[in-house]
Amino acid sequence: MPDTTNSNQYKETTTSQDGKNVMPLLQSNSHFFLSDKDFTQADNQRFGAISESEFRTTSVVSFSGEKNVYAMCQGTVFLQPQEGDNSKVNLILKPFRQPIQGIPIKYIVYRGLNKSDFITSGNTLAGSETSGSGFVQHIWSEFNKFYEDNPNTTKPEFSISLIGFPESAEDQTVTNLIDNYFYKIAVDEGTTEENPQKAYELPTIPKGIELGTATSTFGIDIVLNTGDYYIENDPNPFKLDLTYARAARYSLDTSTITNEFQQKLLKENATLFMDVAAFYGLHTNGGGKIYVGNSDTPLTTKETIFEMLNGFVSKNKTYIYIQANRQRSYNFYNNYIAAEDNDNTVKIGNTVADAVETIFGTNNWPVHEFVSSENGSIALQLTTDNYKNASVYVVTGKLTSNHEENFVRNSNLLEEEVSSYTKPIVFQTETIATNSIGSYISIICEAKQMLAQEYVSPDTPDVVPQNFILKDIDDVFGLLDAKIINTKLSSAKLPTIVDEKLQIINFPNTSENNDIGVIKHQKIEDTIPVNENEVLQRVTYETLLHNMKRTGSSYMKTSTPVVDAAKTSLQDYGANHKRFYQPNSPYYLKTQLFTDRGQTITGLTLKAYEGNMPTKKILGITKEESQKLKDVAAQYGLNNCKVFFINDLYNEDEYFISNEKSKYKRYSISIVGETNGDLTLFKIPEEIKVYSIDSYFFFSENYSKYSFLLYGDYYSNLEI
Incomplete structure (x- = not known):
């Protein structure tokens, strides 16, 4: 068995012990997205791999009557109609201040808010500076203040286009990327005239503000950030566009894609999403704070935080994400198999002793769902070719096996004798009573060297x-x-x-x-x-x-x-x-x-x-x-x-x-x-x-x- 360390290491600084077996405590500070814990979730509403062809990105919950919905963090908002229900809207929140340091979130998508909280029948902003939800009161206040500070500017009606909502179907194209609206590309490429579809500044709101209400059901997506750019002629079938933004709930679906590489590219997108239950589960490490409703006193203990998660089906699941060579998911290139006659790619178990060979990724998606035993331990072994620079970096996860400030390499990673697998990399998730608490582990792995074969033209078949x-x-x-x-x-x-x-x-x-x-x-x-x-x-x-x-x-x-x-x-x-x-x-x-x-x-x-x-x-x-x-x-x-x-x-x-x-x-x-x-x-x-x-x-x-x-x-x- 590998040497292990005390989990209290996370309360120490990274400079002690020369960085060996020391990691910083993950800091998190956010607001709960609903007003209380009284909600339920059916298995067909949960986040994650549903089958080999479907990965649900939206976590949906059900409840009686109406509930207030809150901003999980400070950020900029963009409002969109919900496809198929004219009484609902979706709101996209782009964090200005990240709720968990070290986990970059690009967007939080709220699906199923009541439209009447935001928009009047005359297509103007609902409420006023003193009436309506906290959201509309806040942006009415900001709107009025702007024109008070600029008395020579005529104050217009507060059009819903100022929060991104289209006044007519022709105002926005569903293939437009969400990024285009947050980054206000007001002038189209190759032109000098401002595009009216994009000529507005979206409002920024504080953490914990009441956005509006939802009735009976509500969905939420957490989208991770990979960068603020787009790829020309991108073959990836999935786009963060208005079609995605407007869906009542969303799944990655490969069932209609016949090209195998296109299927693989679509499946890569599962690593862009995070379960909201795991997000809140990360707050239970002793360094997290969750505010609920209008309370100024945060929840800080694992008991009170876990109580808020009881309605989620996935409340006990740990999601493991592994990025390998070339920023692709683990075994994307089919190069992390144990052997030519062994398609398994990892060993995993609650302990080193019970770790078994398996194929990484639930239902053949690049995210592995795991429910650890009552002690919260997860032991993971990766395949390796034992080359000298093999290494692993833990982005998020509490390591208890030997490491150097999140890095696992050399004798901490490779066996003394050549082996198809690395030494066990052991993680500790939070537990309560006999249950593990939902969590998120993210790893970068380069445990094998990669080869690329030179292209040879079909016109020169004799060239090797x-x-x-x-x-x-x-x-x-x-x-x-x-x-x-x-x-x-x-x-x-x-x-x-x-x-x-x-x-x-x-x-x-x-x-x-x-x-x-x-x-x-x-x-x-x-x-x-x-x-x-x-x-x-x-x-x-x-x-x-x-x-x-x-x-x-x-x-x-x-x-x-x-x-x-x-x-x-x-x-x-x-x-x-x-x-x-x-x-x-x-x-x-x-x-x-x-x-x-x-x-x-x-x-x-x-x-x-x-x-x-x-x-x-x-x-x-x-x-x-x-x-x-x-x-x-x-x-x-x-x-x-x-x-x-x-x-x-x-x-x-x-x-x-x-x-x-x-x-x-x-x-x-x-x-x-x-x-x-x-x-x-x-x-x-x-x-x-x-x-x-x-x-x-x-x-x-x-x-x-x-x-x-x-x-x-x-x-x-x-x-x-």
Whole structure:
């Protein structure tokens, strides 16, 4: 059995015990969505996998008469009609302040509010500043205050379009994405005129405000955030659009999809949703607060919180989510099976002793539903090929087996003798009496290496395709076809797209080993002057550190890594700041000239103040080079494409030495993408070379060519 730790570890700081077996206590603070606990739920109303073809995203509850419905957190609201019932509306709440730190929620969808609480028969906002629900009183107050503060502006009627509700069927198109309304893309692409469908600012409301009432039944979806962008020509059958927003209840349904890859893509969307019972169950760890109704005193004990969950069928279920390589769900590529003659993918049980082999995912969906025994323990073993950088990061879940600040690797993960499975990873869920309390466990797993086979044209059948091992750097830079949701508001802002899905990556350190980190990444576009008449458009991909476990070294000036704050959608560089890409403090760039094959290259290196080791990876290419990658992806209909680095020396431990005695690496970049579920590497017809001097910044010759004018001048007066 693995060594285990006391669950009280979660009350300690992550710096004690050098981070070993220590995790922070999950902090949660929210409002209960109904006024009381008197509701029931039938099995056909529950969240989760119903069959191999249906996954219900909406948790529906039933009750007698009317109940008040409340905002679970502070956020911005968007009101929509409910399909099939003209007396009902749905409300989409986009959190402004996350109710559980560490679990990014994109939307909370309330399905089945009474329309009369919001809209009059004359299609204006119901109530007044002193009458109606707390919601309408609040936004009436904000509306009146705005015009009181702007006396020279004529106050109009409060149209329902100001809260997103269409005044007529022609006002909105059901295929429009929900994001378009929250991010107010008021000017359509390619035009300069404001689109009246989008020309409004949605209201923001406080946590716990009474939204309105529901009668007899009510449904709720919790949608997790993966980023504020969309993918051009996305083959995923599911969209967060107005059709989804208006449904009385929603299920992912594969029964009408005949293409196997399309089915698999649709099933991936199950990982975007969270059960509301598990959401509230996470508040029972001793660090949570739930407010109910109009009370100013929160529920904080597991007994009082669990009592609110009694009506849910899923009140005792733990939902396990595992993200594996390339940000796909566990075994998406059928590479996590135990053996060629064994299709099982995990061992799971209440304890290590009773863990049994099975296929991860209830009813073949990528979410595993598990009811633990009275002690709340869950033991999980993943399949592995035992490669040295195998690792697991626990995003959410109380680990009791050995780990290092949420990371499980090395001897904590791999058996001493080669095995098809990792060591047990043991979790503890909250319990009350003899019952486990609903919970949510989220894991990032890279326990196996991945291979991509080179594409060979059917016109060259004699060519044997080469297999390439995906290095961790090959699993990072994506977003090739991602488009920004909101528009650029000023010339001081650089268009930026952030991928919120976490990834595991290694960083070199001074002890010639690797530190391990978890990152997000972003894509930033800029334009720099070449001369008086020309500009160069560039694309920069940059990782953003979320968490890290460093290996101690006497050569380090500090062992505390810099955690990035992601700048979603637009980066504001300010009126007095040079508007080209540069990393945020404490990072800066330095130029270094070197010669490669007779050509002078302007090299870029990433530095950190006070001599610290960087914890960031950056790729810089021109927009023209980026377009070449996108053209190949479009030509072959690729999905989930990422940049692949083919080392010209075929060995990451080797490097070139220039005439100036500079050490550098040179790569040809290509792309790896999915073709009907298979992972394939496609080379670029016109070869694109990128260089790296420090293994942190990777740049093409054209990207860095004019960098001395940018970074050389800008940083010349800094004291480093």
